[in-house]
Amino acid sequence: MKRGMFIVFEGPDGAGSSTQTRLLADWFLRDGLQAVATKNPTNNIIGGIIRTILKRELEVDMKTFALLFSADRAHHLHKEVEPLLADGFNVVCDRYILSTLAFQSTEEDIIWLKQLNSKFRRPDFTFILDVPAKICVARIRKSRPGFEFFETEKRLAEVIINYRKLTGYFLNTFLVKGYGRSPQAINQQVVETIRKHSKNL
DSSP states (O other), X not given: OOOOOEEEEEOSTTSOHHHHHHHHHHHHHHTTOOEEEEESSOSSHHHHHHHHHHTTSSOOOHHHHHHHHHHHHHHHIIXXXXXXXXXXXXXXXXXXXXXXXXXXXXXSOHHHHHHHTTTSOOOSEEEEEEOOHHHHHHHHHHXXXXXXXXXXXXXXXXXXXXXXXXXTSSSSEEEEEXXXXXXXXXXXXXXXXXXXXXXXX
């Protein structure tokens, strides 16, 4: 049995990473391949604490926040991602290590953040959805009742710059224009990129 691929979507809040994660998992399934869509932070206990902080219902310092993300990621990999990959499933994840580096380095030392996440599995493919901060904020305002911790135009603009700087951090990382065209067109570009660069398909 071939080991599955681990594919990650990244981008600022409002960039469409959740949509693209779902569309790619659906494409694998339509193509007769096993696939699971998942996300960071998770819906488990640690992920729930993180979401409480993001909603400003609990306040912690940034080092504690970063450690919680790493703990959630370690648990997620151990309990879900690694077993699925070993069973031949393609795992498509909405956010991963680059989210930690892009978002939390606006408040914390990026060298420490990289060290904290250095032992985790590297993705086979990473797609960064590049969307201007103004568009992200407009999408968030339209789709949700409120804004979370990082969701200001100024912060998201910093996050986008950080993502662009991180395009060479993992192999097979691709910056994808995430606005001005349909989600299906973006998905098609992603699929074509995976087909071109993957030995598994």
